[in-house]
Amino acid sequence: MSRKKVRVLIAKPGLDGHDRGAKVVARALRDAGMEVIYTGIRQTPPMIVETAVQEDVDVVGLSCLSGAHLELFTDVMEGLHQKGMSGVVVIAGGIIPEEDIPALEKMGIKAVFGPGTPTSEIVESIKKMVAAKG
Amino acid sequence: MPGDKKRRWEKDVLGPSLQRSPERQQFSLTSGMEVQPLYAPDDLAGLDLEESVGYPGEYPFGRGIQPTMYRGRLWTMRQYSGFASAEESNRRYRYLLEQGQTGLSVAFDLPTQLGYDSDSPLARGEVGKVGVPVATLRDMEILFRDIPLDKVSTSMTINSTAPVLLAMYIVLAKRQGVALSKLDGTIQNDVLKEYIARGTYIFPPLPSLRMTTDIFEYCCQNMPRWNTISISGYHIREAGATAVQEIAFTLANGIAYVRAAIERGLDIDDFAGRLSFFFDAHNTLLEEVAKFRAARILWAKIMKERLGAKNPRSWMLRFHTQTAGCALTAQQPYNNIVRVAVQALAAALGGTQSLHTNSYDEAYATPSEEAVTTALRTQQVLAYECGVAETVDPLGGAWMVEKLTRDIMAAAEKYIARIDDMGGALVAIEKGFPQREIQESAFRYQKEVEAGQRVIVGVNKFVTPYARIPRLVRVDAIEAKKQIDRLTGVKRERDSAAFAAALENLKKIAGSRENTMPAFIRCVEAGATVGEICDSLREVFGVQREFLII
Numbered sequence: 237m238s239r240k241k242v243r244v245l246i247a248k249p250g251l252d253g254h255d256r257g258a259k260v261v262a263r264a265l266r267d268a269g270m271e272v273i274y275t276g277i278r279q280t281p282p283m284i285v286e287t288a289v290q291e292d293v294d295v296v297g298l299s300c301l302s303g304a305h306l307e308l309f310t311d312v313m314e315g316l317h318q319k320g321m322s323g324v325v326v327i328a329g330g331i332i333p334e335e336d337i338p339a340l341e342k343m344g345i346k347a348v349f350g351p352g353t354p355t356s357e358i359v360e361s362i363k364k365m366v367a368a369k370g
Numbered sequence: 371m372p373g374d375k376k377r378r379w380e381k382d383v384l385g386p387s388l389q390r391s392p393e394r395q396q397f398s399l400t401s402g403m404e405v406q407p408l409y410a411p412d413d414l415a416g417l418d419l420e421e422s423v424g425y426p427g428e429y430p431f432g433r434g435i436q437p438t439m440y441r442g443r444l445w446t447m448r449q450y451s452g453f454a455s456a457e458e459s460n461r462r463y464r465y466l467l468e469q470g471q472t473g474l475s476v477a478f479d480l481p482t483q484l485g486y487d488s489d490s491p492l493a494r495g496e497v498g499k500v501g502v503p504v505a506t507l508r509d510m511e512i513l514f515r516d517i518p519l520d521k522v523s524t525s526m527t528i529n530s531t532a533p534v535l536l537a538m539y540i541v542l543a544k545r546q547g548v549a550l551s552k553l554d555g556t557i558q559n560d561v562l563k564e565y566i567a568r569g570t571y572i573f574p575p576l577p578s579l580r581m582t583t584d585i586f587e588y589c590c591q592n593m594p595r596w597n598t599i600s601i602s603g604y605h606i607r608e609a610g611a612t613a614v615q616e617i618a619f620t621l622a623n624g625i626a627y628v629r630a631a632i633e634r635g636l637d638i639d640d641f642a643g644r645l646s647f648f649f650d651a652h653n654t655l656l657e658e659v660a661k662f663r664a665a666r667i668l669w670a671k672i673m674k675e676r677l678g679a680k681n682p683r684s685w686m687l688r689f690h691t692q693t694a695g696c697a698l699t700a701q702q703p704y705n706n707i708v709r710v711a712v713q714a715l716a717a718a719l720g721g722t723q724s725l726h727t728n729s730y731d732e733a734y735a736t737p738s739e740e741a742v743t744t745a746l747r748t749q750q751v752l753a754y755e756c757g758v759a760e761t762v763d764p765l766g767g768a769w770m771v772e773k774l775t776r777d778i779m780a781a782a783e784k785y786i787a788r789i790d791d792m793g794g795a796l797v798a799i800e801k802g803f804p805q806r807e808i809q810e811s812a813f814r815y816q817k818e819v820e821a822g823q824r825v826i827v828g829v830n831k832f833v834t835p836y837a838r839i840p841r842l843v844r845v846d847a848i849e850a851k852k853q854i855d856r857l858t859g860v861k862r863e864r865d866s867a868a869f870a871a872a873l874e875n876l877k878k879i880a881g882s883r884e885n886t887m888p889a890f891i892r893c894v895e896a897g898a899t900v901g902e903i904c905d906s907l908r909e910v911f912g913v914q915r916e917f918l919i920i
Contacts, residue, residue, distance in 0.1 A: 251480035251496050253569015256609050256696070259809055259920055260816050276919040277569045278484075280492065302480055303735065303845065307495030333734050333842050351700040351733045352829045354820045 242366050244295040247275045247284040249312060252302035257329055257351075261297060264355035265362070281308060285315035293324060294366050298345075300330040306339060313343045325365045329353070373412035380407070399657045400815070401614035403777050409769035417776070419767060426762050430670035432663050432775065433763040434721040435686040440759035444472075445717075446724035447749045448525060450692065452477035452502035453736045454849045456512035459502040463517060465739065469746055473724060474555075475525040476513070477501035478535070483570040485531050485904025488853045497850035500736065501527075505853070505899045506860045510538040511545075520548040524555035525600070525690065525724075530572040532559040533581050534903050537890035540593075556597035556646055556690070559585055562623040562795055563602050565917055566804045567609040572904060575796055577911040579630045581886055586631050586641045588887035597646040599627060600690060603665075606804070607650035608696045610812020613657050614778055616650060617665040618785035619795075619804045621672065625786075626795040628677055638677060642684030651713040651720075652694040658713070659765055660774035662689070662720025668779055668786075691717035692726040700733035702828030702836045711748050718758050719765050725749055735842040802918030809920070857899065864897030872896035873906045880910040 246262040248255060255277050262274045273291050275284060288296050296316070298309055309328060316324060328340060329349040337348050346365055349358055384407055388395050397405040406413070424430070427437030436442060449466055452459045463474055478501040481493035487505045488497045497503050504510055519542065528535045536557050543553055561578040564571040571578065582599065589598045603611075603620035611619065624645065631641055649665065651658050669687035673679040693713035698706045707730050714727050727745040729737030737745070753759050765771045789798045798804060818824040825831045872893040879889040893903050 256812050274920045276916045303499035304495030
């Protein structure tokens, strides 16, 4: 029996236009057999939450390189919680100092992939996290 | 075509050696061309170097735009900087000038670049993060406190909101008693590459191009020493483009700007001498050197032969370089100092007019003072210790460099011809052509890295645990609050009638065919904010959505 495809939303919250990483990851996940929705740049947290709900995704990947990650990711996590999407696996990437990672984990972000992470590692990690969720 | 001697060398000498180390078999440039294991005079057969490269300062400027290059004067050392607040950024600028930096380069935060005030809900988390927040003239005054505008040259990385920030700089100069004709600097003002790569566009392309041209025209008449645009390949390359794509898409954009200004009725030789360029310096040293030379030769030919410029100054591609941010690694971060040194060397050997060197901690945060000092010192070591600045174009005539220059020129010309066939850069962008090409290159590069075909030390080879960088810069949330308080103060104190009249006037002019610059200046003088001014323009011009998502 074939399992349902994993659905992933790759999102760019905030004003940051650096989308190389988000696009490369989106494409790698697609090549790995996942259904990927990419939001494009300059999305507000409510827009991202809305898309996550409408597309009924298993995973949300947030990319931010501007340094606004703490504020913006908090807003996304709260929005997802309010919409009853607490079960969705949220991962993040971008220019994120290591010292911020505990705060991001505390708000429920499952993994932070910094610069230089191979896309194969992100693929494997997503598969494991989604499988663990059941 | 290789000659007999080279063929024999490949067969008898290289062949056996490659059998022993097959991993040394094949290498390619970022642009896809295969790198030869040896270059010889035969590789340049049929080329008259004297004619096609000439002397420095002579058309088509392969060897540099100035006759004496760095033997006459070193490149300008210009570190892009700005963060937290106008006060903090002003302190950093004065520090850098004290350390021997020779020009300023202002980084604005994203709300300023996108026409939102610091108190906008859309600015949440972004105020003072990637640059300095400037919402009103008051912020600009603080940013340049104790920096006389007639003594420095200032580059401002600002695009969609370029006319607003230029207007602020103009008003500031007037208040400092500096004549506009004395102002020296550059405004990036290149919105086409924002649609392709960098993402800080606001308005649709046509009104954006119109304002770009307004700046050309205004500066022609009032600010003869000001560079009216910095046509940028940097961000295109950072988004994943190859060296060839970087210069091809940049020059195609350049053609579009020149055409727009000619259509306005400007004489090409009145404005072309103030066009400037901005390129990336990546790791592949000799490909990069060849890229800079190729860009210079191509632009000279485009301006002279295709667009009909008569003044030799109009043919010269003058450019700023920044080392490649995307080549910085978070892993083993001090290796970045070495990468930056090599990239900076490429810029110097390529004949750059000014240079920014990145800091080793930028894969984590905006750079600390310690890191940025090391970056500046890297330029100073190159300029003063290594001898590369003592001879004009030391690589001129090198078989490999000359061959790569021609290969890159040929490949870039093919791209430019494809864009011409589509109807020019604007149409190509609307179709998503450069965006798609760049995405493909970015993905291919990533796959090559993951397959180990491209080695990145500390990332996919020689991997070890590494120490964390101490003292990363953090922008405290209190800075945004102070910024918003100052903004509220300006709004409270301004003459509301004059302010409203200035915005109304801007809308009227924006809807007409008149030059918008005087209207922007009036708005700034009346205390209008960047956000208010852009909101007025959004009413007139509308906003642009992303052309190609994926």
